[in-house]
Amino acid sequence: MNSQSSRSIPELFSDAVGQLAKLVGNEFELARAELSDKAAQAGRAAAMIGAGAVILIPALVLLLFALSAALIRGGFSEPVAYLLTGAGAALVSVALIVTGLSRLSGDALKPSVTLDQGNAIKLRQRKWCDE
Numbered sequence: 592m593n594s595q596s597s598r599s600i601p602e603l604f605s606d607a608v609g610q611l612a613k614l615v616g617n618e619f620e621l622a623r624a625e626l627s628d629k630a631a632q633a634g635r636a637a638a639m640i641g642a643g644a645v646i647l648i649p650a651l652v653l654l655l656f657a658l659s660a661a662l663i664r665g666g667f668s669e670p671v672a673y674l675l676t677g678a679g680a681a682l683v684s685v686a687l688i689v690t691g692l693s694r695l696s697g698d699a700l701k702p703s704v705t706l707d708q709g710n711a712i713k714l715r716q717r718k719w720c721d722e
Contacts, residue, residue, distance in 0.1 A: 618709065625702040633695055640691040655680055 655676050662672035 614712070618705070618712075621708065622702055622705040625705050629702060636691065636694045640687075643687075651680065 658679075659669075659672045659676045662675060663669055667675070
């Protein structure tokens, strides 16, 4: 077996290419694992939003009828009471949808660990090439 100091340039180059291939393979594995985790996170968030919406619908209908009845007893006409109740429900719905969408945003799902490691590797390569 050759010692480290007597290895030929082709052998050194071959080892470097092999190590680079292994590094690239490891980075792909990391990216795959992180993207899988982010996809699972997005799936759980979507499931929670959907389940919350389905469970909330019957309760919301009853609460809106009760609010409309209270407004009618308070002196509002039926159309105005229903309009105010519907507008309030619409505002709450928009707030919930915006919150859910923000949890599914690109920043929340970005594979940040992989990107940070990739940038660190690029920086090390630049420093190594500059030397």
